[in-house]
Amino acid sequence: MQSDWIWGLLGGGLIGCAAAMFLLINGRIMGASGILGGLVDGTGRGNLSERGAFIAGLVLVPGVLALAMGGAETHLSGNLAVIIGGGLLVGIGTRLANGCTSGHGVCGISRFSLRAIVATAFYLLAGGTSVLLFKHLLGVI
Amino acid sequence: MRALYAFVAGGLFGVGLLLSGMTDTRKVQGWLDVFGDWDPTLAFVLGGAIIPMAIAWRFTVGAAPRLGGTFPAPPEPRLGHNLVVGSVLFGAGWGLSGLCPGPAMASFAFGGLGGVVFLIAMIAGMIAAPPVRSRLDAVAGSS
Numbered sequence: 001m002q003s004d005w006i007w008g009l010l011g012g013g014l015i016g017c018a019a020a021m022f023l024l025i026n027g028r029i030m031g032a033s034g035i036l037g038g039l040v041d042g043t044g045r046g047n048l049s050e051r052g053a054f055i056a057g058l059v060l061v062p063g064v065l066a067l068a069m070g071g072a073e074t075h076l077s078g079n080l081a082v083i084i085g086g087g088l089l090v091g092i093g094t095r096l097a098n099g100c101t102s103g104h105g106v107c108g109i110s111r112f113s114l115r116a117i118v119a120t121a122f123y124l125l126a127g128g129t130s131v132l133l134f135k136h137l138l139g140v141i
Numbered sequence: 142m143r144a145l146y147a148f149v150a151g152g153l154f155g156v157g158l159l160l161s162g163m164t165d166t167r168k169v170q171g172w173l174d175v176f177g178d179w180d181p182t183l184a185f186v187l188g189g190a191i192i193p194m195a196i197a198w199r200f201t202v203g204a205a206p207r208l209g210g211t212f213p214a215p216p217e218p219r220l221g222h223n224l225v226v227g228s229v230l231f232g233a234g235w236g237l238s239g240l241c242p243g244p245a246m247a248s249f250a251f252g253g254l255g256g257v258v259f260l261i262a263m264i265a266g267m268i269a270a271p272p273v274r275s276r277l278d279a280v281a282g283s284s
Contacts, residue, residue, distance in 0.1 A: 009185045011159070012186035014161075021153070023197050023212070023213075025207040028213070037267045047143075057154075059151075062156055064250075074165060076259065078255065086262070090234035090266060095274075107194060109191055129233070130235070
C-alpha cells in the first residue's frame, strides 16, 4: 500500500518517543528482550514493578487499540514447528546478544554503539538469509 | 511513579509497533525478503524511531533521569562471540516467524493461540540462554 511508509514513520516515531521517555524519565534503556528476560531469569529482581508495568502497558494498550480498530492480524504461520522454533531462537538469541530490535536497533544505534551496530547487522543478515532459506528454498513459510 | 511512567512508555511502544506494522509478520518478512518482493516499510519504522532517541541521548549529557538515579553507562566497546552468535540465532528466528520480542508481547491480545505458543517458546528460550552462554564461553575459552 502507498500509505504504508507514512504509518511506518508515524509508528516508528511513537516507538522512538516511548524509548526517549523511558530513558529521560526512568533512566532506563527500552529493550523488550531485556525487560522481559530480566523477569524470566531473575536478574531483574531489583526493579520488578517497573518491568511488570512496562510489559502490562505493552500488552494492554495495543490490545485495546486493536479492539477499537476492529481487530488486528499478525498473519503468524500456522505451522507449529515454525512457531516454536522461531520462538526458541528469538528467546535464546536475544538474551545471548543482550538485546533485540528495540534495545540494539533503536536505543543502541541512536547512540552509535558499536555493539548495537554489529548486532543489528548480524540479525538483519541472518533474518534475510532465514527468509531466503525457509521461504524460497524450503517453502515452509 | 516509576511503574506509572513505565506503563505509559510500554503502552506507547506497543501502539507504535501496532501502527507501524511491526506486529504483522507478513510486513516483517517482506522487509527481510530482499530476494523476493521486498517491502521497505520497516526502514521508515527504524528511521522514525532512531531520530527521537538520538535527540534524547543528547539530553542525557551532564543530566540525570527525571525520577532519579543515573543514566545507563556508555556502551561497552567489546564485541565478543555471544553478541554475534546471539544475533545470528535471533535473526534466524525473526525471519522464520516474523516476530521479535516487542511485537510478540504487543500482539498478545490479538495474536491468537499461535502468538501465545510463540511467547511460551520465546520465554523457554530465554530460560535456556544462561546455560547456553556458559557453554559458549567454555568453548571460546578453550580454543
